[in-house]
Amino acid sequence: MIYTSGSTGTPKGVAVAHGPLAMHVRATGAVYGTGRETRELHVLSMSFDGAQERWMVPLAFGGCVVLKPDGLWTPREALDAMERHRVTHAGFPTAYMHQLALEAASGPRPSRRSYAFGGEALSRESFALIGRALDPTLLINGYGPTETVISPLVWRARAGDAVEGPTPRSAGRWGAGGPTSSTRRCSRCRWASPGIASGGDGLARGYLGRAGQTADRFIPDPFPDLSGRDGGRLYRTGDLARWRADGTVEYLGRADAQVKLRGFRIELGEVEAALLAQETVAGAAAALRQGPAGPLLVAYAVVAPGRSSMRARSGRTSPGGCRTTWCRAGSWHWSGCR
Known part of the structure; x- marks a missing residue:
């Protein structure tokens, strides 16, 4: 596992x-x-x-x-x-x-x-x-x-x-x-979201106890003529890529809002949802930005009128191992996680 x-x-x-x-x-x-x-x-x-x-x-x-x-x-x-x-x-x-x-x-x-x-x-x-x-x-x-x-x-x-x-x-x-x-590999396959789909013998079985997520990401292989057998699977990675003339696969980014920081996969939507779940927050947005010492996970939040306890509560849901700092810019608060 x-x-x-x-x-x-x-x-x-x-x-x-x-x-x-x-x-x-x-x-x-x-x-x-x-x-x-x-x-x-x-x-x-x-x-x-x-x-x-x-x-x-x-x-x-x-x-x-x-x-x-x-x-x-x-x-x-x-x-x-x-x-x-x-x-x-x-x-x-x-x-x-x-x-x-x-x-x-x-x-x-x-x-x-x-x-x-x-x-x-x-x-x-x-x-x-x-x-x-x-x-x-x-x-x-x-x-x-x-x-x-x-x-x-x-x-x-x-x-x-x-x-x-x-x-x-x-x-x-x-x-x-x-x-x-x-x-x-199939890059930018027309039958799925553009990106890398991985097939062959080197795939995991799926997600433990999560049949729905397994079915969503591990899909039936629609190209049995290429693999030489029926019943194969492909894993949809969500990564964008293209084949180069020299035979290598060039990574271009993500097809969704997922980012990677210090080896951790981070869904920006989940960061925003964690902030919006608090009654002290009226609006939120998250992004990966380049800081003086490397990439930073930055979250912006609009504090609800009359509220001031956003910092203490959001610290409970920061990604593991993150050091969070807070600043205020006009009506927006932002936190940088490194």
């Missing part, structure tokens, strides 16, 4: 059978070049589906997992630990990858190793900095909702590779890449 990162509500339990998970582990090990000599640094939270991949894959291929002790590491501490433990593979959130590269650029050059990142956009500037400062043997971006068993699409680059395509401003983030194994 893997739980989604959730939004402002309760995360959904995603039921994953052993077969698709084992298939994913085998395919991912081949893509990452995992073997007996692999020493994988594991730093991701175990509540994140990608964290399961990062310990299962090296052990399945006879490698070693290096566990991070409790507490937060500075980028310098992470770089020193990777040198000390002879780490060959490591995975970090996108924002932390940028911080690692900044630290490496100002100190001793680290040993070459493979890095994986995901969850948020990687700018062209960050890609260039990572290439110069970390000189990775392989840089991998994994894409995939929990419902498609972790990361069925990967994008790989080596130090010095030229990256073609639209700028991050227009594309949202670098292309997600190509299928890992036994998974196929």
Whole structure:
């Protein structure tokens, strides 16, 4: 059972059978070049589906997992630990990858190793900095909702590779890449909402105890001639994408109002609904905005006449782990969650 990162509500339990998970582990090990000599640094939270991949894959291929002790590491501490433990593979959130590269650029050059990142956009500037400062043997971006068993699409680059395509401003983030194994994609299918639909053997069973939501997102495969069998399914991801001439899938954004912040899925409508449910709020709107220290979840609210207790009440429904600040601008209040 893997739980989604959730939004402002309760995360959904995603039921994953052993077969698709084992298939994913085998395919991912081949893509990452995992073997007996692999020493994988594991730093991701175990509540994140990608964290399961990062310990299962090296052990399945006879490698070693290096566990991070409790507490937060500075980028310098992470770089020193990777040198000390002879780490060959490591995975970090996108924002932390940028911080690692900044630290490496100002100190001793680290040993070459493979890095994986995901969850948020990687700018062209960050890609260039990572290439110069970390000189990775392989840089991998994994894409995939929990419902498609972790990361069925990967994008790989080596130090010095030229990256073609639209700028991050227009594309949202670098292309997600190509299928890992036994998974196929339909981009902007005419029979469904435009976007990525994932099919093949690498799908979860559905949502635990939520038959209605399972039927809504896991739909019958209308293209049995492509899969070679009847009775298949597709998962509608809600992500917009397009095929590029080089065979990669370019991620363009969402078909709905869902956003992602620090790896958490957040439904903007749920944030607005949480505010509007309070008698102190007359109107609300939510959006993801770029702040001085990175992206912020910003909610705007019109306070009902004669009311002043909105701040204390809304703090109870803020997304997990968020630090909320409040300001007032004219008749609007806004909260920034980072």
